[in-house]
Amino acid sequence: MIPLSWYLFLSAALFCIGLYGVLARKNAIAILLGVELMLNAVNINLVAFWRYLDPTQMGGQVFAIIVFAVAAAEVAVGLSLVISIYRTRGTVVADELDMMKW
Amino acid sequence: MATETLIWLVPLPPLLAFFLIVLFTNKSKALSHSIAVGAAFLSWLAAMLIFAAALGREHLGEDPFTSQINWLPTGDTFLKIGVMIDPLSAVVLFFVGWTVLMIFLYSVGYHNFGQPAGDHDHKGLPPHGATVTDEHGHKHTVLSIEPMYSRFFAFIGLFAFGMYTLVVSDNLLTLFVGWEIMGLCSYLLIGFWFAKPSARAAAIKAFMTTRVGDVFMLMGVAYLYSMTGTLSYRAIFYNEEVLHHLATTAAPLFGMSAAGLIGLLLFIGTVGKSAQWPLHIWLPDAMEGPTPVSAMIHAATMVSAGVYMVIRIFPLFTADWDHHSLTTTMSIIAFIGAFTAIFAATIAVAQNDIKKVLAYSTISQLGFMIAALGMGAYIAAAFHLVTHAFFKALLFLGSGSVIHGMEHGVMHTGDHHVDPQDMWNMGGLRKKMPITFWTFLIGGFALSGFPLVTAGFWSKDEILADAFAHGHWAILATLSIAALMTAFYTMRQITLTFFGEPRTKEAEHAHETPWTMTTPLVVLSVFAIGYGWLGIPEHFPGLGGIVPNWFHEFVGGTLIHHPEAVAFHWEPLAISLVVAFGGLGLGWVVYKDVKAGQPDPLEKPLGPLYPFLKNKWYFDEFYTYYVVGPMTWVSEVFTFQWMDRGVIDGIIHSVAQLAPAIGSFLRNWFDKPVVNELIGDGSAAVFQWLGHQLRFIQTGRLQAYLISAVATFLVVGAALYYFGF
Numbered sequence: 072m073i074p075l076s077w078y079l080f081l082s083a084a085l086f087c088i089g090l091y092g093v094l095a096r097k098n099a100i101a102i103l104l105g106v107e108l109m110l111n112a113v114n115i116n117l118v119a120f121w122r123y124l125d126p127t128q129m130g131g132q133v134f135a136i137i138v139f140a141v142a143a144a145e146v147a148v149g150l151s152l153v154i155s156i157y158r159t160r161g162t163v164v165a166d167e168l169d170m171m172k173w
Numbered sequence: 174m175a176t177e178t179l180i181w182l183v184p185l186p187p188l189l190a191f192f193l194i195v196l197f198t199n200k201s202k203a204l205s206h207s208i209a210v211g212a213a214f215l216s217w218l219a220a221m222l223i224f225a226a227a228l229g230r231e232h233l234g235e236d237p238f239t240s241q242i243n244w245l246p247t248g249d250t251f252l253k254i255g256v257m258i259d260p261l262s263a264v265v266l267f268f269v270g271w272t273v274l275m276i277f278l279y280s281v282g283y284h285n286f287g288q289p290a291g292d293h294d295h296k297g298l299p300p301h302g303a304t305v306t307d308e309h310g311h312k313h314t315v316l317s318i319e320p321m322y323s324r325f326f327a328f329i330g331l332f333a334f335g336m337y338t339l340v341v342s343d344n345l346l347t348l349f350v351g352w353e354i355m356g357l358c359s360y361l362l363i364g365f366w367f368a369k370p371s372a373r374a375a376a377i378k379a380f381m382t383t384r385v386g387d388v389f390m391l392m393g394v395a396y397l398y399s400m401t402g403t404l405s406y407r408a409i410f411y412n413e414e415v416l417h418h419l420a421t422t423a424a425p426l427f428g429m430s431a432a433g434l435i436g437l438l439l440f441i442g443t444v445g446k447s448a449q450w451p452l453h454i455w456l457p458d459a460m461e462g463p464t465p466v467s468a469m470i471h472a473a474t475m476v477s478a479g480v481y482m483v484i485r486i487f488p489l490f491t492a493d494w495d496h497h498s499l500t501t502t503m504s505i506i507a508f509i510g511a512f513t514a515i516f517a518a519t520i521a522v523a524q525n526d527i528k529k530v531l532a533y534s535t536i537s538q539l540g541f542m543i544a545a546l547g548m549g550a551y552i553a554a555a556f557h558l559v560t561h562a563f564f565k566a567l568l569f570l571g572s573g574s575v576i577h578g579m580e581h582g583v584m585h586t587g588d589h590h591v592d593p594q595d596m597w598n599m600g601g602l603r604k605k606m607p608i609t610f611w612t613f614l615i616g617g618f619a620l621s622g623f624p625l626v627t628a629g630f631w632s633k634d635e636i637l638a639d640a641f642a643h644g645h646w647a648i649l650a651t652l653s654i655a656a657l658m659t660a661f662y663t664m665r666q667i668t669l670t671f672f673g674e675p676r677t678k679e680a681e682h683a684h685e686t687p688w689t690m691t692t693p694l695v696v697l698s699v700f701a702i703g704y705g706w707l708g709i710p711e712h713f714p715g716l717g718g719i720v721p722n723w724f725h726e727f728v729g730g731t732l733i734h735h736p737e738a739v740a741f742h743w744e745p746l747a748i749s750l751v752v753a754f755g756g757l758g759l760g761w762v763v764y765k766d767v768k769a770g771q772p773d774p775l776e777k778p779l780g781p782l783y784p785f786l787k788n789k790w791y792f793d794e795f796y797t798y799y800v801v802g803p804m805t806w807v808s809e810v811f812t813f814q815w816m817d818r819g820v821i822d823g824i825i826h827s828v829a830q831l832a833p834a835i836g837s838f839l840r841n842w843f844d845k846p847v848v849n850e851l852i853g854d855g856s857a858a859v860f861q862w863l864g865h866q867l868r869f870i871q872t873g874r875l876q877a878y879l880i881s882a883v884a885t886f887l888v889v890g891a892a893l894y895y896f897g898f
Contacts, residue, residue, distance in 0.1 A: 095876075169873035170873060
């Protein structure tokens with residue numbers, strides 16, 4: 072059987088890729104995609120820990136499903152914000168959306 | 174009832190009367206005077222019963238009636254107060270009871286009870302008279318009732334309480350209490366007609382002047398208490414050990430013995446109370462009060478209380494006396510007494526106000542008693558005290574009756590510029606006012622020492638005999654001249670008032686006074702004659718021995734060593750006769766033909782001396798200039814302007830200025846720079862500067878924030894990991 076650590080490495084790698092996408096990409100939609108990657112990395116962690124450490128309970132799976140639901144809602148809200156920003160500012164480049172400053 | 178209980182009760186009825194009148198019955202004049210006279214009667218009755226009991230007791234001097242109670246706890250002992258009747262207080266109680274009752278009764282008539290209310294009388298002014306219409310339709314002005322009638326009886330009730338308290342008390346403390354109550358009543362009654370500025374001034378003068386004496390007296394009382402631990406007469410004055418101790422202890426002043434100094438201090442109280450020179454000035458002015466007040470307070474009882482006190486403390490100031498040469502204290506007392514006697518007599522010669530003459534005569538006669546005490550003539554002083562109280566009360570009441578009769582005349586003529594007290598406006602009153610005339614004549618002759626029949630002769634003669642027997646020539650000479658002048662001014666007064674023809678219309682219409690006023694005159698004149706027979710010396714030619722010298726035997730028992738009667742000598746008797754007849758005769762000769770408008774026949778022969786005497790040796794002016802002036806300066810300039818305004822207010826103002834100064838210093842040097850600028854504004858500036866510096870962190874770029882968040886997370890996480898959390 073594949074050891075737990077592999078899943079954890081996969082999850083960490085996926086999380087870092089997502090984080091990199093969030094921090095480095097200019098496009099707001101790409102940033103949202105990065106967030107999705109990070110959420111899924113968390114999901115892998117949850118399911119892997121459930122399977123290896125506590126398979127008789129359903130906690131891990133339930134948490135994963137809740138994360139799906141939250142992620143779906145977040146994407147819906149996020150994308151609608153992006154569309155709204157695009158309509159008002161004419162851009163989706165994160166660097167140009169700098170209203171939150173002094 | 175036991176006599177001791179009765180003694181406690183003697184002072185109470187007048188006090189009750191005072192409160193009843195003040196609190197309840199003051200609206201009803203008849204009820205008020207009934208209560209007051211009734212109370213005086215009860216006290217009189219008690220006094221007479223006690224006197225009778227005292228007469229019936231063998232060896233009253235060694236074994237007096239006494240009763241004591243614990244009053245104030247002083248540590249582990251009590252300050253005791255009590256009552257005592259020994260021979261001295263018995264005879265004093267006798268004359269106080271009689272004079273007080275008589276004067277209470279007299280006051281009813283004097284204040285015009287039964288007369289209508291005045292047309293325009295004011296409270297605080299003597300009544301001005303009322304207009305009545307008789308059945309024929311004629312209008313008459315008659316005397317009107319005193320507006321503050323009840324108030325008068327309340328005050329004299331309180332006064333009588335004070336006097337009885339003083340007489341029956343067995344210690345100097347309650348004596349002093351009674352003394353001061355009388356001082357207060359004296360003030361209130363001199364200022365009875367308080368709307369008159371002169372009466373107000375006289376009341377204040379009397380109070381302030383006696384206060385001087387009272388302060389010294391209180392010092393004497395305190396000194397005596399600190400030396401002996403008691404104030405009881407028996408424990409001090411009837412106790413050889415205590416007297417010896419006091420006589421042999423040196424006082425810190427003047428090289429006197431403690432007994433001498435205490436005696437002197439107490440005596441200064443008497444100088445104030447009995448109006449002796451140099452504190453005599455208040456008594457003549459006190460004549461502003463109603464005449465019954467003059468008779469009771471300023472002749473018969475209160476001023477006599479001063480002499481009574483000196484008689485009481487006689488064993489004290491004679492404790493270190495060797496019965497040959499007088500001690501310092503005794504010399505001072507004798508000098509003041511003798512000087513006062515002659516000094517006041519000279520003034521009385523030149524007075525025109527009928528009451529002023531009597532006032533100075535009172536001062537002079539009190540001087541006789543004081544002089545007698547100063548030279549150790551204990552019995553003579555006590556005897557003269559009693560006889561004088563009777564005949565001087567009689568004379569004052571007589572003068573009040575005369576004034577009353579004159580006021581009647583003034584009402585009749587309606588000329589209010591005529592002074593009813595000025596003897597030059599009188600004359601010929603013997604026909605108009607026969608009872609007043611005869612009683613006044615008896616009182617006047619007693620005062621002059623008319624031989625054999627009058628009481629004044631026997632008592633005055635005894636003083637002169639004592640001075641002669643012990644060789645006090647200066648005192649003898651002084652008192653003889655004073656007695657001569659006494660007889661002279663008394664005859665002057667009687668002649669001007671009653672003899673000759675009326676000098677004014679008012680005197681023509683004078684009228685005898687009602688029975689309430691004449692009855693006391695008659696009663697007192699009985700004593701003015703009869704009391705002297707109780708003290709006729711044993712070896713007096715002809716009369717001596719017929720009546721035993723009761724007074725000497727009785728009062729002498731008050732002392733441990735009964736004083737011996739002086740041997741009889743012809744010389745003092747001759748002096749007495751000469752001065753009495755000489756003075757009376759001279760007064761008659763000089764004044765018998767005085768006409769209206771004529772100046773005083775003495776004015777020419779006396780020359781510049783006459784205004785000097787008339788103006789009372791200028792003592793009032795002297796005191797105004799040298800005592801009142803400096804005192805006013807001290808109080809107004811020194812105390813008020815310098816001490817109070819300058820020093821005390823200065824200190825307070827400085828403190829008041831210091832506080833704002835400290836406040837302003839703190840504000841300018843601490844609050845403003847440190848608190849406001851450094852801490853307040855400074856911290857604000859720091860944070861403003863920091864904000865300026867840190868604003869550049871806020872780029873507004875989402876990813877920059879995320880980076881910082883991640884970086885922070887990593888740093889914190891690494892730190893936590895590293896430190897092992």
